[in-house]
Amino acid sequence: MKTYLIDDMQILQQHLAQDHQYHQVVKDRDGQCHWQQMRATETKPLIDEKPQSSAKDFFFREQENLLIFNGEYFQETLPTPKPFVLFGMQSCDLTAISYQDKFFKDDPYYQARRNQCLLVGLDCISPCQHGFCPTVNAGPGVRDDCADLILHPLANDQWLLIEQTNKGAKSLQGLVLKSAGSEHLVQRNLTLQQCELLFPDDSYLIKGIEKLNTGKISNEFWQQLAIQCLGCSGCTTLCPTCSCYGTRSIKQGDNTFSQQRFWDSCLYEGFQREASFNNPSLEAGSRVQRFWQHKFGDNFLTDFSRYGCIGCGRCEQTCPGVIGVHSVMKRIDQENTDA
DSSP: OEEEEESOHHHHHHHHHHHSEEEEEEEOTTSOEEEEEEOGGGOOOOOOSOOSSOSGGGTSOSEEEEEEEOSSOEEEOOOOOOOEEEEEEEHHHHHHHHHHHHHTTTOHHHHHHHTTEEEEEEOOSSOOTTOOGGGGTOOSSOOTTSOSEEEEEOGGGOEEEEEOSHHHHHHTTTOOOEEOOHHHHHHHHHHHHHHHHTSOOOHHHHHHHHHHTTTOOOHHHHHHHHHTOOOOOHHHHHOTTOOOEEEEEEEOSSSOEEEEEEEOOTTSTTTTOOTTSOOTTOSHHHHHHHHHHHHHOGGGHHHHSSOSOOSOOHHHHHOTTSOSHHHHHHHHHHSOOOO
16 A cells, blocks of 8 residues: 655646546535536546435446347347546445445446446545444545545645555556655544544434344334335435346337336335235335345345445435434334333
8 A cells, every 4th residue: 555645636636537537526506516527627626525416326327228139139238438537435435336346246237337437535524414424334534445546635735645456556657646654644544533523423323223133123113104205216316325226128119129227216116016916015114124124234244244324314315204314213213122
């Protein structure tokens, strides 16, 4: 691992933009943050705010054709993206990509895009609204195995740049950089520790997760919770780890059909409905229960080494029924499971 000091961030941005399609989070006129592609001459200062939508669409597309049938044979439609960089991604979203990497490890469509991406992480030095990344080991500092390069803000407008992977090292070739000292890494660790102390008390989250895994929460509780669920899929759309999808055939010509994959939601009534019309999650309560067990169930620790929630709080931010993660975990914490 090599470390460097950056005095002028724009030099790094322009260097990476020469060989990559360059994407960075920007803020629009309405104050909303989102990912935007830029040319090397258009780079802007980094924004330390969480974008409303995560970066999962860069790899797991909201909808895409998987193959085409022309009446005689099937043809795969694997993507062939150019190298691209996601510059300044926060730790929670990077952790989500690491989670999705495991889920889609054998998916050629996901991997075709993922292999072309350079991830440049950005440490958070203050808590974000609704965020609780330290509780689920997803921040505020970028985890070592989640990014190719890591940026950390220092005093006097300097930046610490940490090289994490061979891909990251290769991307810096040709750039003259000044080496950082061990004291800068110490400073980074202290800053991140201080940041963790600024997060609000979330003991109800920890207690809620523990209760959720006892299996003693009543069906009545889930049914009551489901009354507030509008089935809008806002939470699953914005959640950076949600990976449910469906497929459909689309007629494109007289004898041509495409097989399309699209984002789906386990909160939809028909998501698990079988061809026989048997539906194991017909009741809304069972769907809500299934969703939260996927986010915090201990069973998923074996496969993914972590929970399916990365503490970004987007579900709380978007849910019109007020059953985002904070609201639900507070209610689970208060639920009587002694009976």
